[in-house]
Every structure is written in structure tokens, then in C-alpha cells.
Amino acid sequence: MMLRRGALLGAIALVVAACGGGDAGGCPAIADDAVALVQDVIDEVDAMSLDELATLGEGDLLGDFEAQAQDLEQRAEDADCSDEELGTLLQERAGQLSATTEFGQIFVDLIASGSFFQQQ
DSSP states (O other): OHHHHHHHHHHHHHHHHTTOOOOTTHHHHHHHHHHHHHHHHHHHHHHSOHHHHHTOOTTTTTTTTHHHHHHHHHHHHHTTOOHHHHHHHHHHTGGGOOOSSHHHHHHHHHHHHSHHHHTO
């Protein structure tokens, strides 16, 4: 099960790393959109059965979220948002995230503690 947890953490890392991008709302708006995307990933994980989680391949989770993550990455780059700034903004917004399973809660806890960004 540790391997699957690693795959899930890798998936969320890809989503958060993609937030590392300019629009009218600047970095805070990008962070808001990133939190919404992370919540979508958490919801996806929470909806999976233990059997589904056990057979989850590393690329399986991000399939639908990859294009959105790439858009966030481009926006963050265009807005000159640093990874540190976005990490802080996401950590401030972690209270908006919720999970119904232990696996989803791992993501919430990592983002809330700021330790997720230190692993990058």
C-alpha cells in the first residue's frame, strides 16, 4: 500500500508543481484555481474503493487533470509566480480543502502543514 501512496503523492505533486504561472487575478487567483484542482484530485481519490486504489497506476490518477495542471503552470509562469509564493498561497488556502478518506486527508494535511512543498 506504501507504493500506491507514493503514486498518489506523486500525482498531487504534479498538480501542485503545475501551479509554479499570469492573468488578471495574479498569483492569488492562480492559487485559488490550484486549490480547486487539488480538491478535484482529492475528491477523485476519495471516491475510489480500496481495490481501485490498490491497482492504481502512477499515471492513472492525473489523466483528466493533466491539461488543467498544464494550464495552471503556464498561467503561473506568465504571472512570474515563484514556487515559494504559490506554496505559501496554497498553504493559506488549505482550510478550503476537505477529504472523506484517509488517503484524501494525506493531501490536505501535507498542504496545510507546508511540508508538501518542502519535499519538492
